[in-house]
Ligand SMILES: *[C@@H]1O[C@H](CO)[C@@H](O)[C@H](O)[C@H]1NC(C)=O
Ligand SMILES: *[C@@H]1O[C@H](CO)[C@@H](O)[C@H](O)[C@H]1NC(C)=O
């Protein structure tokens with residue numbers, strides 16, 4: 001009798017002990033205890049490090065995890081992915097919705113000053129920034145053959161990462177889980193969501209509590225994305241009515257793959273008109289240095305209220321450097337090898353995009369040590385976008401993925417900064433409509449802090465299309481307040 005009681009007490013103690021270990025399971029070695037450049041105290045816990053997804057090849061993916069500043073145990077977990085292919089998700093962390101605003105150093109070569117970002121997405125969610133695929137950002141493989149990859153391999157690798165990550169952070173397994181990303185992540189997000197859902201169907205442990213996904217100015221489909229530019233340019237007043245009519249007559253609804261010489265010459269005229277614009281935000285200058293910026297600004301004839309539409313509301317002008325031209329116009333992502341930015345341009349920088357602050361911060365030895373990233377001797381220098389990888393677009397159009405996921409009850413938000421010319425909203429609006437779902441929330445303005453912030457149309461099966469007025473390609477960078485508003489509402493399952 002006494003022996004049984006002792007055994008029971010022993011088992012209860014054992015149970016309590018192991019539950020305690022489980023609850024405390026976040027790896028303490030990954031805890032970030034100090035952020036070089038930041039004087040304020042961290043408003044929530046941060047963790048970072050590597051997850052090995054292939055032991056034999058030594059394939060390691062780097063993540064930075066920011067706990068929610070509101071209620072980490074209840075708030076959703078969101079995986080964030082930047083695009084490229086080849087661009088690091090620290091783009092999102094440093095320039096878009098990360099926990100800090102980076103103020104460039106006053107002295108050359110010095111560390112930037114970091115301030116807390118009042119519009120960080122960690123205000124309402126736990127968020128994982130992942131460098132993917134291996135070879136991008138701080139992620140790497142010891143076997144170089146891994147740097148030849150594509151959509152399907154990347155989705156499968158990121159799924160493996162998620163399963164391992166949630167094993168390390170089991171206390172977050174029951175939180176609602178979402179996947180989000182931008183630009184080429186318009187491919188990463190639905191292909192990964194598909195892997196996740198297949199895994200759930202097959203009962204692969206741990207079972208992820210997947211709820212839905214978000215794509216911003218995302219690549220989706222060769223036909224729709226390819227045809228998006230001409231109507232965009234016309235609607236924005238960048239090409240004349242005459243030219244628009246001529247292109248329509250000559251190209252017969254195919255604006256990206258000209259089938260006749262006359263069509264080709266009309267399209268060349270369109271390109272000529274658009275040359276010199278900042279492809280990421282047609283209202284912003286695309287300039288080489290601060291001196292040119294001043295001259296351009298002084299000469300601008302637009303009323304200032306209109307100019308301000310495209311201006312970032314971030315408290316610090318982070319991206320001072322804008323240069324060159326960007327992704328060739330009318331070049332939708334096609335099946336096959338997708339050139340990375342640096343491969344396309346034969347240089348290490350992405351045009352019209354500044355990476356100075358991120359590059360100086362993430363290549364600092366002390367910063368790397370503090371955030372548990374490998375040294376330069378192991379992973380090389382951090383680049384915003386790398387040409388280390390050879391990337392094959394092998395998943396085709398994303399429309400079939402979106403149909404499948406939304407018809408199975410996963411919620412989708414497709415949002416577009418409406419002044420982006422890289423992946424214009426006209427393409428995203430057209431492909432979401434083409435799915436043929438019934439409209440349940442007819443085109444209407446949506447508001448943020450009492451002002452119209454853009455327009456939205458809701459379809460059945462929780463598919464929502466949304467524009468962000470006056471925003472460029474990277475929405476949270478241009479419109480941080482508005483972005484946090486629609487993000488919070490979407491995650492909470494509320495109307496936007
Ligand atoms: C690298 O990976 C490839 C494909 O997984 C494999 O065939 C090759 O043997 C590996 N090389 C080394 C040195 O391990
Ligand atoms: C969606 O994809 C899953 C997994 O591949 C498949 O089993 C299912 O039949 C698809 N459903 C639809 C509606 O296409």
Ligand SMILES: *[C@@H]1O[C@H](CO)[C@@H](O)[C@H](O)[C@H]1NC(C)=O
Nearest residue numbers: 408409410411460461462493
């Ligand atoms: C849409 O999302 C809401 C909120 O998560 C959910 O209650 C509802 O069942 C979903 N509707 C469909 C058709 O999946």
